[in-house]
Amino acid sequence: xxxxxxxxxxLVMGMTNKKSLKCEQHLGHNAMxxxxxxxxxxxxxxxxxxxxxxxxxxxxxxxxxPECPNSSHLFLHLHTLQPEDSALYLCASSQGALxxxxxxxxxTRLTVL
Amino acid sequence: xQTVTQSQPEMSVQEAETVTxxxxxxxxxxxxxxxxxxxPPSRQMILVIRQEAYKxxxxxxxxxxxNFQKAAKSFSLKxxxxxxxxxxxxxxxxxxxxxxxxxNLIFGKGTKLSVKP
Numbered sequence: 717x718x719x720x721x722x723x724x725x726x727l728v729m730g731m732t733n734k735k736s737l738k739c740e741q742h743l744g745h746n747a748m749x750x751x752x753x754x755x756x757x758x759x760x761x762x763x764x765x766x767x768x769x770x771x772x773x774x775x776x777x778x779x780x781x782p783e784c785p786n787s788s789h790l791f792l793h794l795h796t797l798q799p800e801d802s803a804l805y806l807c808a809s810s811q812g813a814l815x816x817x818x819x820x821x822x823x824t825r826l827t828v829l
Numbered sequence: 830x831q832t833v834t835q836s837q838p839e840m841s842v843q844e845a846e847t848v849t850x851x852x853x854x855x856x857x858x859x860x861x862x863x864x865x866x867x868x869p870p871s872r873q874m875i876l877v878i879r880q881e882a883y884k885x886x887x888x889x890x891x892x893x894x895x896n897f898q899k900a901a902k903s904f905s906l907k908x909x910x911x912x913x914x915x916x917x918x919x920x921x922x923x924x925x926x927x928x929x930x931x932x933n934l935i936f937g938k939g940t941k942l943s944v945k946p
Contacts, residue, residue, distance in 0.1 A: 720873070758833070759920070759936040772933070806874065818934060820866075820874040 719743045720821035722807050728827045731797060737824045739790040739807030745819075747812060748790040750782060753804040753823070765790060766812075797828045831856045833923050835937035842911045843945050849896075850906045850940050852921030860926035863897065863904045864934070869917040877919070880904065882926070908942075916944045 720741045729735050741748060750762040764772035765784040779801075781793040790807055804823045810816040832855045842848035854863070861882045868874040880888045880897050887895050892909045908915055921937040 756938060758938050759934075761933050764933075774933075817864075817876055817879060819876070822871075822873040 719819050720807060720809055722805075722821040722824050724824060725822065726825045726827075728829065729794070729797065730829050731799070733797075734793070734795040736794065737792040737805055737807075737826075739792075739821055741788055741790075741807075741809035741819075741821075743809055743819060745809040745811050746787045747810045747816070748784060748787075749808040749810075749818060750790065750792050751806040751808065753806055755803075759806070763792075794826075797826075799828050802826055802828045831858075831923050831925070831935050833921055833935050833937040835919075835921055835940050837940045838938070839941045839943070841943045841945060842908070842915075844911055844913060846911055847907060847909045848911055848942065850908075850919050850921075850942065852904045852906070852937060854902050854904065854921075854923050856902070856923065856925075858925055858927075862924045862926060863895075864922040864924070865893070865895070865904075865906045866920045866922060866936075867915075867917045868920065868939075869914075874920070878906065911944050913944050913946060916942055918942075 723738045747766045749764050752760045761774050762776045763782040768784045779796050783791040804825050806823045807821040808818040810818045834853045863880045865877040866874045867877045878888050878890045878893050887897050894907045896905045918939045918941050920939045923935045
């Protein structure tokens with residue numbers, strides 16, 4: 717389980733806080749993804765990066781801001797979140813964007829108070 | 830738009846027995862991929878098995894096999910000789926064979942599998 721790592725594993729934040737989620741992949745992949753997993757809902761794709769360029773942005777509110785400084789790292793910057801943003805945020809990576817099998821990290825459990 | 834439906838929110842199986850998890854999908858495309866992912870409690874999601882729609886032969890991976898019925902748009906997962914470590918959420922997912930946003934993974938809501946000793 718060391719292929720894709722995420723930190724922190726748990727995060728509690730207030731609605732006025734600013735925090736960042738980090739994802740790192742050690743698989744030599746060149747595409748990375750952010751997903752949101754809420755209870756009793758299908759996983760929702762948020763962002764896709766391929767070769768460090770954003771290729772997908774699924775109508776995600778601007779309070780979520782992704783950053784991909786290189787092919788191994790992906791961040792999700794959070795600010796002025798709402799309680800309904802509480803969820804498990806999963807990072808994934810693949811060799812090619814969208815067309816290859818994705819490998820997931822363990823997720824960050826986010827609670828917004 | 831494609832959709833994936835898992836009609837069984839929860840399933841239970843006795844250790845060493847066989848269980849089948851159901852998945853149906855809706856698409857107008859002829860070429861696509863189907864996946865089963867396993868997410869154990871508090872652990873990361875891992876790929877269990879993958880099926881290419883153009884292949885008629887059902888995919889198998891050790892104790893895991895699928896029953897792919899393309900005409901019926903059905904993709905069930907069979908777990909043989911169930912083990913305690915098989916307890917997890919299982920997600921069925923669809924992906925178009927075409928690029929761009931059509932290549933997004935589309936997930937079902939998941940089936941929680943419990944294994945009784």
